[in-house]
């Protein structure tokens with residue numbers, strides 16, 4: 001398994017003031033931050049980022065939400081990063097997320113679910129290079 005994943009702290013969690021608490025959980029779980037920025041996606045960039053979901057009924061809502069306010073984008077390093085990070089964040093639907101997971105603690109709904117986690121090594125690499133130049137990853 002690869003050693004890097006890509007995450008975003010979504011607009012709901014940034015607005016609610018949870019950046020620090022979420023980064024603390026990420027560090028406590030043994031992830032090293034190798035790239036990070038506070039940024040905002042335009043609707044065009046959000047549409048491009050979520051292109052794989054273009055045919056889904058929630059695509060428009062997802063793009064509008066993800067471009068509604070600032071996000072934190074980050075690349076994280078750890079053995080088995082993609083799988084271990086998905087365990088740390090919990091299920092997409094916070095009602096189904098295991099106790100103690102980031103989504104159980106901070107997510108509001110399926111759409112406004114506090115954090116993103118890449119779902120494969122290939123997507124982690126694509127998503128990392130979407131947000132960061134090679135010179136911004138340490």
Ligand code: CMP
Nearest residue numbers: 058061062092110111112113115116117
């Ligand atoms: P994420 O895994 O980060 O990327 C795809 C996102 O689509 C997912 O998080 C959810 O936030 C969002 N999503 C999935 N299902 C729905 C849904 N039924 N309604 C709204 N958003 C959804």
